[in-house]
Amino acid sequence: MPAPEVVIGVDSSTQSAKAVFxxxxxxxxxxxxxxxxxxxxxxxxxxxDPEGWWRALCEAVAEGFAGAGVPAAAVTGIAVAGQQHGxxxxxxxxxxxxxxxxxxxxxxxxxxxxxxxxxxGPAGWAARTGSVPVAAVTAAKWQWLREHEPRAADAAAAVxxxxxxxxxxxxxxxxxxxxxxxxxxxxxxxxxxxxxxTLEHIGLDPVLLPEIAPTGATRVGxxxxxxxAALGLLxxxxxxxxxxxxxxxxxxxxxxxxGLLGRPVLSxxxxxxxxxxxxxxxxxxxxxxxxxxxxxxxxxxCTLNCTLAVDKMAALLxxxxxxxxxxxxxxxxxxxxxxxxxxxxxxxxxxxxxxxITSREQLLGAAYEGAVVTVLRALDEVxxxxxxxxxxxGAADVPLRLxxxxxxxxxxxxxxxxxxxxxxxLPHGREPVATGAAALAASAATGEDPVALAIGWGAGExxxxxxTERDIPTWERVVRxxxxxxxxxxx
Ligand SMILES: Nc1ncnc2c1ncn2[C@@H]1O[C@H](COP(=O)(O)OP(=O)(O)O)[C@@H](O)[C@H]1O
Ligand SMILES: O=C(CO)[C@@H](O)[C@H](O)COP(=O)(O)O
Numbered sequence: 001m002p003a004p005e006v007v008i009g010v011d012s013s014t015q016s017a018k019a020v021f022x023x024x025x026x027x028x029x030x031x032x033x034x035x036x037x038x039x040x041x042x043x044x045x046x047x048x049d050p051e052g053w054w055r056a057l058c059e060a061v062a063e064g065f066a067g068a069g070v071p072a073a074a075v076t077g078i079a080v081a082g083q084q085h086g087x088x089x090x091x092x093x094x095x096x097x098x099x100x101x102x103x104x105x106x107x108x109x110x111x112x113x114x115x116x117x118x119x120x121g122p123a124g125w126a127a128r129t130g131s132v133p134v135a136a137v138t139a140a141k142w143q144w145l146r147e148h149e150p151r152a153a154d155a156a157a158a159v160x161x162x163x164x165x166x167x168x169x170x171x172x173x174x175x176x177x178x179x180x181x182x183x184x185x186x187x188x189x190x191x192x193x194x195x196x197x198t199l200e201h202i203g204l205d206p207v208l209l210p211e212i213a214p215t216g217a218t219r220v221g222x223x224x225x226x227x228x229a230a231l232g233l234l235x236x237x238x239x240x241x242x243x244x245x246x247x248x249x250x251x252x253x254x255x256x257x258x259g260l261l262g263r264p265v266l267s268x269x270x271x272x273x274x275x276x277x278x279x280x281x282x283x284x285x286x287x288x289x290x291x292x293x294x295x296x297x298x299x300x301x302c303t304l305n306c307t308l309a310v311d312k313m314a315a316l317l318x319x320x321x322x323x324x325x326x327x328x329x330x331x332x333x334x335x336x337x338x339x340x341x342x343x344x345x346x347x348x349x350x351x352x353x354x355x356x357i358t359s360r361e362q363l364l365g366a367a368y369e370g371a372v373v374t375v376l377r378a379l380d381e382v383x384x385x386x387x388x389x390x391x392x393x394g395a396a397d398v399p400l401r402l403x404x405x406x407x408x409x410x411x412x413x414x415x416x417x418x419x420x421x422x423x424x425x426l427p428h429g430r431e432p433v434a435t436g437a438a439a440l441a442a443s444a445a446t447g448e449d450p451v452a453l454a455i456g457w458g459a460g461e462x463x464x465x466x467x468t469e470r471d472i473p474t475w476e477r478v479v480r481x482x483x484x485x486x487x488x489x490x491x
Pocket of ligand 2: 013014015082083084085103136183244245246269270271272273288302
């Protein structure tokens with residue numbers, strides 16, 4: 001009997017590369033491989049060597065192969081989903097000129113603020129590109145590079161996002177997709193093309209940028225012989241355009257399918273993100289109004305401090321991350337990396353409400369609560385961007401899909417449940433980002449719709465946990481501190 005056709009989906013996120021091997025006909029995950037890459041930098045800097053992403057991708061695929069036990073000839077397609085926004089600058093031979101500045105590198109905050117003041121101000125940016133520039137946005141990072149390292153900016157022969165860089169390693173083709181492009185600040189979600197006004201303003205020649213692949217089933221090239229050799233695959237198999245990690249999770253969860261439009265997702269990873277898919281183009285200055293990769297849109301709120309901030313607190317307190325207890329009177333805003341939502345790039349962590357009776361376990365619990373309230377605060381705006389009334393009848397009964405590394409943690413799940421007061425849906429598929437990339441790969445191989453494929457795989461189905469009573473006092477305590485902290489959090 002011939003081996004079943006297999007596709008590979010890669011999630012190259014902030015901390016690691018994960019590769020899932022998926023049986024194309026059924027969506028069964030045969031194996032998953034994982035390899036870490038390094039993030040370096042202090043005082044607002046967060047950088048990674050793109051060559052490290054490529055090495056980790058190759059290692060993750062090798063580990064997946066070992067687990068899947070399928071021959072190379074069984075694999076018919078591959079796609080990469082990547083952490084969003086990072087600025088990758090390449091020389092003429094496609095080598096990085098410097099490490100990539102990542103989405104959570106806050107050094108470009110002054111450049112972002114300056115950009116937000118021009119070209120129509122915040123409302124103009126939201127209307128044109130979907131999002132108001134913050135330090136995460138690639139255009140602000142490019143401005144930072146021009147001001148601080150003009151030689152590197154002048155030497156740039158190509159500018160890429162993380163997933164574009166990796167897709168180019170697979171195909172030799174310079175290509176991006178509308179979803180990830182919509183996090184750059186130089187892509188207009190209304191026209192589906194690069195935004196000339198932004199590019200002129202920031203002095204970025206569009207010839208340095210990749211082509212934008214169309215939405216839907218997008219095969220952007222055959223796998224090159226050199227990439228095939230590095231990955232142990234056969235040359236010529238289908239490579240999809242790929243997308244940003246949040247957009248890939250949207251595919252993997254089937255959010256663009258008619259029944260799931262407007263259904264919210266909360267991802268607990270290095271970033272905390274909350275989002276939903278909608279057909280209406282989001283233009284709220286309070287959110288990132290991304291395009292998805294399947295023709296829908298993805299209004300999204302993103303925080304900089306989620307699982308890593310809580311793990312850091314656990315390490316400082318000498319506790320296991322599951323030893324936490326509800327924080328009681330203590331409020332901890334764990335903004336160790338500054339913050340993005342709210343836009344407080346220079347903020348640091350803030351602790352208040354300590355008493356003699358406060359325990360270490362409560363302090364740790366307060367870190368979870370601070371991280372969860374901060375990201376969940378964006379949920380109402382996401383609902384509004386999807387045309388829903390967040391206070392309307394039944395709104396709180398809509399389950400929240402919980403994904404990301406933190407979703408494996410008991411205390412994360414219980415904290416989200418307690419503070420949202422909503423039922424939670426924990427998808428069975430362990431890796432929705434990589435699974436979404438696998439659906440894009442299968443789509444590139446077959447021409448079928450990627451969202452329909454993922455829905456057919458049942459990838460977004462899961463276990464539902466009923467709602468528990470909402471802990472309004474804790475919610476209000478955290479929000480009160482956040483709203484009153486004002487100047488303290490500005491620096
Ligand atoms: N069993 C677990 N319980 C709680 N947190 C976990 C668990 N496993 C992993 N994590 C958290 O998940 C994070 C990684 O999540 P992930 O979504 O892979 O991050 P990213 O996509 O940003 O690279 C780690 O920082 C870790 O704190
Ligand atoms: O910047 C954003 C979204 O706008 C982040 O969500 C990044 O895409 C990184 O994701 P993770 O590595 O935390 O999954």
